[in-house]
Amino acid sequence: MQQLRSRVRSVATRLVVRRIRRKGIDLSRLAFVPERAKMPLQRVGPDPVPALGLARESGGLHRLPLPFDFDVWLVPGHDDARGVLTDRSSYSNDIRHLFHGDGPATSDDIGGLGFTDPPLHTRLRKIITPEFTMRRLTRLEPVIERIVQEALDEMVASGSPADLASQVAFPVPFRTICALLGLDYADQQEFAGLGSARFDATNGAAAAFGAVSAQREFLFDAVARQRRQPGPGLIGQIIREEGDAISDVDLAGLADGVFTGGFETTAGMISLGTMVLLRDEKHADVVRHGERGDVERVVEELLRYLSVVQVAFPRFAKQDMQVGGRRIRKGDVLIPSLSGANRDPQAAGERAEEFDPFRVPASAHLAFGHGIHRCIGAELxxxxxxxxLPALFRRLPDLAVAVPAQELSFRRLSFVHGLDELPVTF
Structure with a gap:
């Protein structure tokens, strides 16, 4: 473990320090997000901070005071955010140039679908998209049902009170993703410790980028092993179908994208969604006694209301332009706020700040993003x-949060919002 930590620190420093030095900033003293720019990643319980709503109501884009040689613009409104996410010709998602102040970018430093442009993005997404259609995912349904029942059995056996976050919300998506990718048990044990840190912005740039690098290096090793002996999951299947046409780096990037989009995000949704439903017995009953359509409606409203993925992948302007009434220069960064956009009354309708499972929104939510970089694991x-959610509420009809709301521990500054713990009784 100590060796892994050292590797994380060295890789992270190499990635970040070159660019930062241009501004004369000591990386060791630089918070990953300066205080005045933290607003898009902060929450008050499940809700975005009021400043995000004020930024949206003021109209247009909101400049974030970050110490770079380009401007960073937050896009807090639904229509502007959707427009940026849709426009594939005006923006690039390739982030590698930020980490190379004195040399060419290489694909093994950073990548994955979220940070890749066409045509490479198109080719890689085409490889993996068929596995995430509803028709293909249907075969996973009994696997997920078994994983859920095992997690609930384990929590019930451990007795009340319990921590739903660690005993249900974590293992369900984690075991599902491991089963999907075809990671063996030894891989799963090491992999378990690399999830939350990559989304946590509280411990500085080195920690955040270091966690990403460590996780990608782990997946690279797993892919290399399966290259020799393909497993039964998605990694092995792609190797069998694509062979040498896909590199280990690109395949590790795809696996990383599956993990990124399907583990920490879903874990956050399970914990926060359970907490929200337990605030009102009528809402819990919709899940507990409702038909499939009722449950689907609740899930969609939870996705909109919670928007656990706070911001979309950054977009880099390819040319000078006007967006949201602001002059954007080539190289500037636009960051769509998904949590801000999904609380926009123009899209969600009246009382957008409230959870309402019977809501009829004016337009679709952006919890999974939009456009060519929309989350590929949305249906999963x-x-x-x-x-x-139905299994939990039906199995435990007297489920309740064990502590007052003000005592719950939420993520303080994270790209993916969630609860550190959710103490419950049953």
């Missing part, structure tokens, strides 16, 4: 939520 996440 929906399936897991549709299975785990």
């Amino acid at each position: 996440a929906r399936m897991e939520l549709r299975i785990v």
Whole structure:
């Protein structure tokens, strides 16, 4: 473990320090997000901070005071955010240039679908998309049902009170993703410790980027092993179908994207969604006694209301332009706020700040993003939520949060919002 920590620190420093030095900033003293720019990643319980709503109501884009040689713009409104996410010609998602102040970018430093542009993005997404259609995912339904029942059995056996976050919300998506990718038990044990840190912005740039690098290096090793002996999951299947046409680096990037989009995000949704439903017995009853359509409606509203993925992948302007009434220069960064956009009354309708499972929104939510970089695991996440929430509330009809709301421990500054713990009784 000490060796892994050292590797994380060295890789992270190499990735970040070159660019930062241009501004004369000591990386060791630089918070990953300066205080005045933390607003998009902060919450008050399940809700975005009021400043995000004020930024949206003021109209247009909101400049974030970050110490770079380009401007960073938050896009807090639904229509502007959707427009940026849709526009594939005006923006690039390739982030590698930020980490190379004195040399060419290489694909093994950073990548994955979220940070890749066409045509490479198109080719890689085409490889993996068929596995995430509803028709293909249907075969995972009994696997997820078994995983959910095992997690509930384990929590019930451990007795009340319990921590739902660690005993249900974590193992369900984790075991599902490991089963999907075909990671063996030894891989799963090491992999378990690399999840939350990559989304945590509280411990500085080195920690955040270091966690990403360590996780990608782990997946690279797993892919290399399966290259020699393909397993039964998605990694092995792609190796059998693509052979040498896909590199280990690209395949590790795809696996990383599956993990990124399907583990920590769904874990956060399960914990926070359970907490929200337990605030009102009528809402819990919709999940406990409702038909499939009722449960689907609750899941969609939870996705909109919670928007656990706070911001979309950054977009880099390819040319000078006007967006949201602001002059954007080539190289500037636009960051769509998914939590801000999904609380926009123009899209969600009246009382957008409230959870309402009977809501009829004016337009679709952006919890999974939009456009060519929309989360490829959206249907898998929906399936897991549709299975785990009814199973939980039907199995434990007297489920309750064990502590007052003000004592719950939420993530303080994270790209993916969630609860550190959810103490419950049953």
